[in-house]
Amino acid sequence: MSLFGKNKTEEKKVVAVKPTSAKAMAGKPVTKKASPKPAVKKTPSKSVATLTSRHLSAEPAKVIIHPHITEKSGVLSQKSIYTFEVRSDAGSQEITEAIEVLYKVVPVRISVVPIRSKARNYRGIPGGRSAGGKKAYVYLKKGDTIEFI
Helix, strand or coil, X not given: CCECCECCCCCCCEEEECCCCHHHHHCCCEEEECCCCCCCCCCCCCXXXXXXXXXXXCCHXXXXXXXXXXXXXXXXXXXXXXXXXXXXXXXXXXXXXXXXXXXXXXXXXXXXXXXXXXEEEECCEEEEECCCEEEEEEECCCCCCCCCC
């Protein structure tokens, strides 16, 4: 099917080549198909290490905003699972390094969960929204603890 009267099929380009021999000059001009341009491989300007570790140079205090203290997090802390509110662009590797620097413990595992924004009422009038974000569950070894005092 065509769009605005133009066919979408590709046309083969034919390039005329000057004949070099006497026999070719006597006959019809020799034609050959134009070859497509060779593909040029682009090398990335940044190394792979800098692409995978985006914010590793960020300060640990800026990666972890504050501990997320709720009733559920209090129960989980008895099982050596702690919750923190973290930056929305922070990854688990950055959070691991921040926990090691700030609290001097090595996490076994980290799970990162988004916090969705919720509709809020102000004095019975709807229209506001709470800010969303990101929450990290930090799993420690059985004997390790983190003090929030």
